[in-house]
Amino acid sequence: MRPVIPKRGEKEFEPRAGGSSLQAHILDRSRAAMFETLKATRTTSSKAISYGIWQPSLARTEVTVAKGIHFSSMGHSAPRYVADENGAEKLQKRLELLPEEAIYLIERGAMFCWKESVLRVEGLEGVPMTVQQAYSEMIGTEDLDLEKFQVYAYLKRLGYVVARARPPNKDYPASAPFSTSTPRRTVLERVKLLFGGFFSKIVRLFSKTADWWRPLRIDSCFFGITNYGSLFRSMRFIPSGHSVPLRREPPSEKPTPYQIFYNVYKPSTPFKKSSPPPPDFQMAVINARTTPMPTLQELTDLFEMRPDEPLPQPRKRGLPQQDAKPGTHNPPPTLTPTAPTYPPFLHRVFPSLFPVLVASKDRPRVVNPFTALKAGKKMIVIAVVDSGNVGFFRFSEGAFGEWPMA
Structure with a gap:
């Protein structure tokens, strides 16, 4: 019979x-x-039990029998030399687990899990760890401390993949x-980058439309001032x-605790254990009492x-489109008042000189x-552990100077 946590009501007053x-x-x-619930024997199904051997010399646990769904995102394959029946050593891959x-x-x-030294003496009949x-x-092997394991176990219980x-x-x-390479520009994009801005300035300088706030229109040619930005x-x-580089302080002899330790993947992210994708989050773990x-x-x-x-996508606003009633017609989309349509080649090279008609509803929404x-x-995410209580803080690098309003 499995233990059941007893139901306890709310206290109406403080015991005195x-x-x-x-x-x-x-x-x-x-x-x-x-107390009776805590003293109950913990049971589990033998069909879902895995077996492993802890090897202190390698700080790894060799999995001899792997069962369950945990190993789809845990463990890694490592080649090790093993002795066969004749005593000859050969290289063989096996599944190993990190300490956490x-x-x-x-x-x-x-x-x-059995310890390797106990296994040699007592065999599988011995008591597991x-x-x-x-x-x-x-704890204490492979740069693992108690705080890092508590963060690992907390995220695993929530369904995240941690590596x-x-x-x-x-x-x-x-x-x-991470993909940091920029796509190569085509020949048309290079021509547009070289001559497009120059021709657009010339056209704005000699355009016939009058603007009393900018009567001479020479600021954009000499000072490069075209907008508020x-x-x-x-x-x-x-x-x-x-x-702008920071003022470097003399390096400290003690290494900083703020170092990325875990890669975290969302439960919905496709994860392949042999070839992990770029992580969704990268996390550093610290102790709140000492750091x-x-x-x-x-x-x-x-x-x-x-x-x-990537920039956050703008929200799609607007009421859902209702079915049109018989006898009614939807108004056509409004078009921006631009010049007549020109050949696509001229528009791609000089878009400011040869604009095209664009429907207002097809315009891309501007990012807020x-x-x-x-x-x-x-x-970056920093996990803070305070006496077993795990908290997460997100630090972002702002880019105020890169926006037009700055």
Whole structure:
């Protein structure tokens, strides 16, 4: 019979010394029911139990029998030399677990793990490692501390896929690098980049439309001021932006705790264990009791490892289109008042000189600058562990100087 957590009602008052005997009886019965639940034997199905051997010399757990769905995103294949029946050594691949993966499976009751030294003496008839023994044996190996394991177990219970950001050895599969390459420009795009802006300035200079606020129209030719963004940039005399180097402090002998340790994937992200995709999040883990707030230099070093995040997509607003009633006609889409249609070649090379008709409903929606500034250009997640309580903080690198309003 499986243990069931007893249902306990809400307290109507705070228990006090010298209370009624009925109150003391109810509290004692509730406390005894909880103790009975904790003393119950934990059971699991033998069909879902995996078996492993902890090898302290390698800081790995060799999985001899793998069962269950956990190994679709846990463990890695590593070649090791094993001795055959004749005593000759040969190279053979086997499934191995990192310390945090082994502790997680042992704690869940999904794997029995024996220590290699005990296995040689007693064999499989010996008692497997307890959870307490697994903690004492595996915590502290392969850069794993208690805080990092607590973050790992917390995310795994929520359904995330968690992997090491820095491979501990050459056999551990590394995630795919972030795509930072820019597409190559075509010949037409290069011609447009070279001559398109020059011809558009000449046309605006000698256009017949009068603008009393800009009567001479020579500012765009000599000063490059064409809009509010260029005007504000021309007035800026203090360099800004993340391209300005920081004042470097002398390096400290103690390594910084703010280093990316985990790659985190959403449950909906397709994950292949042998070839992991680029992670959805990268995470650093710190201890809140011993680690101070990150400095500006530490945050900058973290952001340099991250690629630029895509701009948030604008929300689609508007009422759903209703079915048209018989006898009614929908109004045609409004067109922008532009010049007549020109050959596509001239429009692609000189779009400002030869515009085309574009329906207003087909225009791409403009990204909300405040949403983009809030999301940031780059993002890093820092997991903070305070005596077992796990919290997550997102730090973003703003890009205020790159928007036209700046």
